[in-house]
Amino acid sequence: MDAVIEKWEEILQTVKSEYEVTDVPFNTWLKPLKVYEVDGKLITVVVPSEQAAIGVNYISKRYKIPLQVTICVLTGMEECEVRFVLEKDLPKKTEKNTSYDKQVQDTRYEEAHLNPKYTFDTFVVGSNNKFAQAAALAVAESPGDTYNPLFIYGGAGLGKTHLMHSIAHFILEHDENSHVLYVTSEEFTNELIETIRNGNNTAMSKFREKYRNIDVLLVDDIQFIIGKESTQEEFFHTFNSLHSAKKQIIISSDKPPKDMEILEERFRSRFEWGLIADITLPDYETRMAILHKNEEMNGYNISEDVIKYIATNIKSNIRELEGAFNKVMAGAKLEKKEVTLELAEQALKDIISPDEKKVITPEYIISVVAEHYGVTPADLSGNKRNSKIVMPRQVSMYLCREIISTPLKNIGKALGNRDHTTVMHGIEKIENELQNDDNLKNTIDILKKKINPQG
């Protein structure tokens, strides 16, 4: 039983790819399906009640066999029978069906778009973030009540996103009816661009319904919507509507409102209505504590010398601190060696170069792009060819050329020794798409600012 539930997402995705189901039918029919129970070879799948009119019959006719085949292939069951039931016709239960409820619960988490690792439990409190953490906890404990909006600001990689997700997790755990939505300002903008492009009122009403009928809205990196007229306008109304309904808003930015140069006064004043909290650079003790936490969470046991070496040398950014830690661990694993100070020095020789001004290299661009798209630099230099990887790979090629004029040959080298014609093709592809794709334009714009904030 567990195998079907555990692999349910994979089963749906496999049906999508194997049977060439395109996005719209997939999102309409397959994605909302949940497993209610598995009884021997009989699998009961729940169809949302809104689909009553055609849902059960249509889904059964079109997807029953593909689902049965895929379930058998992926779980090793010899045979199975899928039965579809409307949510409203489920038998009344006195006891909760835990696996089904868990899936429903998980959907709420999934809809909120959260990283499961970013919680208050894993957030190390130090003098640099004590105030922001306390403010975040107060807001999590009584959303919409105390500080609205909560505005968190600080430099790159210092824990703003982690803290925002912690608030969202806390609220979801403590209030099972609460609807929470986390978005980056880029996602908000791109969704709006898409809605406007569709050009119909239904799409716009849906967009508004989505953003205005929630209890907690978290918008990360708000600085990227400044200057984007229609996004600003829509966000302004979203803000007002939520705020007047006493719904909690949490915003993050790289600067406080007073220092955001081209921010309109109506935003500045609203952002200052609630509480403004900053996160600054972590001191040595906090850096040590974060590294120890990483060590503990990964079940490592590393010599104190190594931890001190990393904490002493990486000061400006917790993301880089974690990156350095991971690099040392990866180095040890690769060479099958103990983690010694010597090995750490060797592994970090390119990162630790005291007092050297940060130069933008192809490797740096690739790492920023990878993080932005939620993949790893190794994925981008590897051989995978699915769209989740190919697109960011081509974006990296384009940005290396655009920002630092890297020769095609060197871009290819930094991306797993690809030849220059592949790189040229990748760059042209992005240039062509930029002609018509406003979402991509927005993303490229944000990436350029992330890579070179001064540029």
Ligand SMILES: Nc1ncnc2c1ncn2[C@@H]1O[C@H](COP(=O)(O)OP(=O)(O)OP(=O)(O)O)[C@@H](O)[C@H]1O
């Ligand atoms: N106090 C902390 N305790 C534990 N981990 C932390 C802490 N602060 C940051 N981190 C970790 O550092 C990494 C970067 O943090 P995060 O993404 O939250 O930064 P950010 O301020 O949102 O950066 P950006 O502005 O670039 O989006 C994450 O992996 C996060 O878990």
